[in-house]
Amino acid sequence: MAGFTVLGGGISGLSTAWYLAQRLPRTATITVIEASDRLGGWVRTEQRTAGGAAVLAEKGPRTLRTGTSREALAVLELVDDLDLRDSVVTAARTSAAARNRFIYYDGELNRMPTGIASLIGGLPPAARCLASGVWRDLTTRSTHDGSNTDESIHSFVGRRFGTAVDDNLASAVMRGIYAADTRDLSARALLFPFWLADRTGSTGVLRGLARVAKLSRARNAVHAQRDLAERLSHAERRRRNPEFWDTVDAASMYSFGDGMQTLADALTTALRACPNVRVLTGSPVVALRTKDNCAEVALADGQTVRAHHVISALPAPRLAPLLGTADPSESLASMSYASVAVVNMAYAARNVTPVDGFGYLVPRASATQSGALGVVFDSRALPPQDRGAAVERLTVMLGLPSGTNATVAVAEEAALQTVREHLRISQAPADMDATIATHCIPTYTVGYVDRLADIHAWVSRQLNGRLSVVGAAYGGPAVPQCVLHARDLVHRHLRLDDNTALEAPQNVTGLEEIVRGFDL
Template identity: 55%
Template sequence: MTAITVLGGGISGLSTAWYLAQKVPANVSIKVIEASSRVGGWIRTDRRHTPIGEIIAEAGPRTLRTGKSPDALSVLELVDDLDLRSHVILSDAQSAAARNRYIYYDGTLNRMPSSLSSLASGLPAAATCLVGGVWRDFTRKSNTPVENDESVHEFIGRRFGQKVDDNLASAVMHGIYAADTKDLSARALLYPFWLADRMGKRGVISGLRKVARVSRARHAGRSVESVDGERRARNPEFWTSVDGASMYSFRGGMQTLPDEMAKKLRERPNVEISTGSKVVAARVGATGKAQIEVDGGRVIESDHVVNTLPLHSMQGVFGSDQTPMLDHTPYSSVVVVNLTYQGKGRTPVDGFGYLVPRASQHESRALGVVFDSCALPEQDTCDVTRVTVMLGGPRFKELFGSKDVEAEAKLLALDTVQRELGIRGDALDVHVTVGTQCIPTYTTGYVDRLQQMHEWTKRQLNGRMSLVGAAYGGPAVPQCVNHARTHVCDHLNLDTLSQSPQCVSGLEEIIKAFDLPA
C-alpha cells in the first residue's frame, strides 16, 4: 500500500493532506503527524465567557484577504469546497476597516492613504517623508551594492532615506513579520523593488517600468487568475459577495477553517491524524523508503514525506546533515493580548487598527493594535468592544526578560490602550497568548540559503521528502495554503510515489520567482 506522511498539523500540513486526499485513490494511506495536542498551528480561536455574554479571542491570524491572487483564491476555493460559505463573514471593500489603517506616530494615530483620491486631503505626518524619499531616489545616482542582498533597512535608507524606514517600512514589517527591518532580507521581501534598483539607470523608480515589462513577458500566455465559471455557477451568491469584500473571517473565528478541514479528513478511511506525536528522527529504511520516528518509538514507513515542520523543529531530526537555512532562520516570538470592554464603539476612530514604527518605540511598547470589533462586528454577540494588542517581536527580550510574560503583557496591553486609545475602566476579559517562535524571519541572504535548502532537501530520505510551510513561500495563511496546493497538484507525481523517489523539494516555484531575468 502506498503511504504518504505529512509532518505537522498546522495550516500547511492540513492543506497538504487535504489536496493529497482529493488527488490520490482510496488505497493510498495519508498520515498527518502533529506534536501538539491540537491541529491548526498558530490559528487558534478561544471562546471566552464574560459577565454579559460569550466572546471570541483570536490568538493568531484573525482575517483573510479576498482578491484575485493565486494565494487569495486558493483559500476561498478551499472555503467553498469545505462548505463553509454560510460561516463566512465579510468586510465590505468600502467599510471603515478596509479604508482606515493607521500608524502611531508622534503620539497620534496617522491615517494612511488608502487610494489616490484620499491623497487630496494631504499626507499624514508619518508619511510626509515619502515625498522627499521619492525625490531622493529619482535624483540620486545608482548606488547598488555588489552583494546579492542587503537588509530592508539598508535598502530603503540607501534609496529613499532613513525616515521612510523609521516612520513607515518598519511599521509594516512589524505587522507582517514581527521583526526589525535591520534583520529582514530586501531581496526576499521587496523583490520587485530590489530588482528595479538593479535594472534602473537611476534607482528604483526608474527601474520599475522595466520590471513590469519583465513580469509581463514571464507571464505571457497565462490567463488572469479567476474563479472558474462552473464553481461560480454552483454558488453565485457567495462569489458575488466575495467580489465586493476586502477581507473575511468566520462567525466562530479563524479556527473554523482548520477544524473543518481536520473533521472532513478524519472522515476518510485512508487518512489518519495523530496529535501528541513529536518527530524525533528521519532516516532511510532497509527497503529504501523513508522512515519517520516519533517519540515513544513508533516508526512510520513512507513512500513520500511532505515536511511542514518549522525549521527550529527540524534541528537534529536529520542527524549531522544540516543546511544553513536551519541555522540562519530565527523565529519571532509574539505576545497577543485580547482585551474586551463593555459598550460598543470605545475606540477613538473606526478602522482596522494601527501599527507602531521604529520612530515611535520611545512612545509605545506595542507592535500594533487591531480593532477587532470594527473589523468584524458580526463576531460580537453582545455589547462589547474588542481590541488586540501585539507585543514582543524584536523587543521581546527588552520587554519581558526574565519576568512572568503573561502578567507583564497584561499590564503593558492595558496601559497601551489607555494611553494611546483613551480606553479607561476595567476590561471585561483579558486573554494572553504567548506565541514562542511563531513567525519565521527571512534574514539577509535568505534567497541564497533557499537555493541551498532546495538542493539539500532533494538529498534527504533518498529523494522522498519535500517541503511546504511558512518558512519558504511566506508566513500568511493564504501563502501556506497555496504553497500546499501548487506542490501537491503541480509537482508531485502521485502515480509513481511507490515506484521511485520524487526528488522534488517543494521549493521549485518559490525559487523560480526569484530568478534574475536574462
C-alpha cells in the first residue's frame, strides 16, 4: 500500500505532510490526523481589540530568525514556496529590536553587548562576570574526567567559566528558550560545540572551538552533495524573487503582518488543496499496529487508517502507549516538558516601556515569586503588525513548575506585578489575556543524548520498520528546527532524483542524523 499517515497537525506534522505532497506522485495518499479541532499546534495568533484598535496576540512563537543556516533557510524557502512573501514583516539588522536585548539584573534592565562596538563604555553589571569567566577558561586546563558523561549546563558553565556566568547569563538564555533551569538541562545536548571542545582537548573551551569547527567540517563532508544541491536550488530562488531575498537579507528577524499563524494556515490551505491529501481533525489516535504488511492507525471514533508508513509528530510521551506495552520505551515515556503562562498585554498608548528593544530575560539570580522568564516588547520588535495604531503590545512569559495549578487570573496578576516591578509601568493595559500552555516545550535534561539514541533504536523496532518520528522533542523546539527536521526526514524517505517513493526503507526513524550529530 502506497502512502503515509502523519500523526499530529502542529507545525512539524503540517510541514512533513507538505514536503511529502511536493515529492510523492498523486497516486500516493497522505493522511494527516490531529486530535484537536484546530491545526497549527502551539503556533497560534489571536486577533483582539485594545482601545478600539485591532491588535495581535501571539500565543506561541512570535518571530523567526533570518540567516544562512540550514534551519533559517528551510523556513524562508517554505515561506517562498507558499507565496507568503508579501505577508512578511521584518525588523532590520540596524533596528533597536535587533541591537537592544536586555537582562533584568539587580533591579535594572542591563543591555547585553552585541558586538565589539557595544563594549565601549564597559560591560553592564549582569555581564561583568564574562571577563573573569573568559580569563578563567583561557588559563585553566580542562578538568573533565575524559568520559562522555553528560552534565548539567550549570555544572559545565560553572566549572569552565564560573558560577556567576551561569547564574546571571546562561540561566537567563535557557529559561527564555526552554522555560527550564540550567541545573536540569543537558550541556551535551544544548551546548554541544562547547561540551565537545572541553572533551577533546586540554586547552579549555574557547581555544578548543576552532578544533571543533574543523572536526565539524570534516564530519559534514559526507553531506557535500546535498549541500551543493541546496546551494544551487537556493541560488535559483534568489534569481526568481530577488526583492524578497534582499529584504530578508537586511533583516535580523521576521514574522507576518497577521502573525505567525499565517504560516500554519497557509500550510493547511495548501494541503487541503492537494487531491491526494486527507486532513482529519478532532480524531484522537488510540492505537498503532501492523496488519497485512502495512501500518494501521486506529482512531477513537472507530475508524482505521492504513498506510505504508507512519510518521509521528506527536509529543514524545504520547507515542509509546499507542504501540502497547510489549516493548515499552522508558526513554520516550520519560521525556519531560515545561509549561508556561503566556500573558498578552496591550496598552492604548505608545512608548509605554522605558527602553526600546526586543525585550528582556530574567536569570535565575533575579528570579522572583512571579515566575517571570522574560518579557517581549512585541510592538517594538515588529511595529508593522500594529498597522499604525497608537498601541503598545507586550508579552510576559511565566514559568510554571511541575505540579503548579495556575489559573488565568493568577497568571494575569503575576504579569501585572512583573511589569510594575521591572518596567515601572503602573497604568492598566487596555487588553490583557493569559493562556496556560501546559507541557509545551520539551526539556532536554541531563542524559538526553543517550536517551535519544535509545529512542532511535526503539523506533526502528516498531511497526516492522514502518514508523518515523519528527518534532520538537527530537531535533530542537524552534519552528525552523521543526521544519528542517521534517524536510530532511521526507528527503530521506524519498528518492531525490526521480521523485518516486522508496519501498519504505527499513529503520528510517527520523533520528539518524540527529543522533549522529552528537557522536564524538
